[in-house]
Amino acid sequence: MVRLVLFDIDGTLIRTGGAGVQAFAKVFATEFNAVDGFERLKFAGRTDVGLVREFFGFHEIPPTPMNFQRFFQRYVFWLDHILRHSQGGVCPGVWEFIGSLQALPQPPVLGLLTGNIRLGAEIKLRHFNLWELFQTGAFADDHEEREQIAAIARDRGSRILQRDLRAGEVVVIGDTPLDIACARAIGAKVLAVATGGYTLPELKLHRPDWAVPNLQEASANEVVLDG
Numbered sequence: 001m002v003r004l005v006l007f008d009i010d011g012t013l014i015r016t017g018g019a020g021v022q023a024f025a026k027v028f029a030t031e032f033n034a035v036d037g038f039e040r041l042k043f044a045g046r047t048d049v050g051l052v053r054e055f056f057g058f059h060e061i062p063p064t065p066m067n068f069q070r071f072f073q074r075y076v077f078w079l080d081h082i083l084r085h086s087q088g089g090v091c092p093g094v095w096e097f098i099g100s101l102q103a104l105p106q107p108p109v110l111g112l113l114t115g116n117i118r119l120g121a122e123i124k125l126r127h128f129n130l131w132e133l134f135q136t137g138a139f140a141d142d143h144e145e146r147e148q149i150a151a152i153a154r155d156r157g158s159r160i161l162q163r164d165l166r167a168g169e170v171v172v173i174g175d176t177p178l179d180i181a182c183a184r185a186i187g188a189k190v191l192a193v194a195t196g197g198y199t200l201p202e203l204k205l206h207r208p209d210w211a212v213p214n215l216q217e218a219s220a221n222e223v224v225l226d227g
Contacts, residue, residue, distance in 0.1 A: 002189070002224040004157035004165055005101060006113035006150070007134070008174035009121055010043075011196025013094055014128050017086035020120070023078040024051070031074050032067075034059040046178070047115035047140040047149070048072075076119050083127050090128050091195040093215030098133055100220035108224055109160050112137030113153045113172055113182070115146060136160055146178055147185035154186050171223055173215075180206045191223055 007013055010020065021043055028034040034055065043051065052071050056063045101107055111134055114121050118139040125131035138153035150172065158165045172183035175196030180203070183190040192208035193215055194200040204211050212218045 001106065001169070002108050002171050003161055003169045004109045004111060004154065004171070005224070006111045006137075006153050006157075006170065006172045006183075006188070008172075008176075008179050009112065009114045009116055009124060011175040012091065012173055012179075012193055013130060014090055014124060015088045015195075016083060016124060016127075017088040019079060019082045019086040019088065020116075020124070022082050022086075023075050024055075026078045026082070027071055027074045028055060031070060032059065032061055034061065047144055047146060048075075048117050048120060049140045049144045050115070053144070072117060072119075076117075076123060079120055080123050083123065088128075090130065091193070091214060093218065094130075097215040097218055097220060101224065104220060104224060108171075109136060109157050110134050111153055111157055112139070113150055113174075113179075114138075115140050115149070117141050146182040150182040150186045150188070154188070171209075175203075177203070177206045180208050189223075191218060193218070 010016065052068060053063050056067065061067060101110065112121060116139060118141050121139055122131055136156045138149045138156060142152045143149050154165055154170055167187040168189065170186065170188040171191055172179060172188045173191045173193065174180065175193050176198055180190045180192060190208035192203040192211040194203055195214050200211055200213055210223065
């Protein structure tokens with residue numbers, strides 16, 4: 001039986017109308033006078049820290065702790081501001097699927113596995129009243145590489161459950177091939193949802209355990225009890 005379910009955020013739980021991307025661009029332009037090459041960044045499935053490091057490289061900005069701190073202090077300000085004026089929403093089926101998980105006789109621990117920094121994740125999910133649903137998580141503050149974030153999220157779930165989680169007791173839910181890859185790196189099962197930037201056929205090429213158009217088409221019983 002699955003004991004830990006880890007959710008990606010952007011494109012899986014919510015759509016922000018591009019608020020995160022806009023906040024990135026605003027900080028680069030206003031704080032670092034860096035505007036060229038932004039279109040070269042590929043956000044889907046990436047970590048915030050990795051994206052900033054890549055863009056610093058484009059502009060030969062030293063990737064110092066001070067510059068990262070400077071970036072993210074302004075980023076969370078702009079993210080909160082832009083979200084208030086953005087079109088976005090909770091992805092189809094999210095509330096129902098989470099409610100179904102919580103209603104199971106032995107509900108799994110719900111956590112986050114995201115490339116967002118923790119405060120960025122909190123700002124986004126609080127905006128849509130989702131933050132309080134999750135008991136644990138791992139973020140870009142914890143590690144720059146998505147596979148390591150996955151391992152940290154699993155280990156934090158294990159501490160809540162007070163035992164090591166075995167293979168097959170963790171499910172990762174995400175909308176990109178990178179979500180599928182990081183789940184496989186920790187031996188987790190994968191539910192892929194085509195609510196982000198990838199189509200269902202594109203996601204199926206990476207062999208997730210389940211692939212659905214959105215979480216309205218997913219069964220909590222199947223994922224947790226029968227998987």
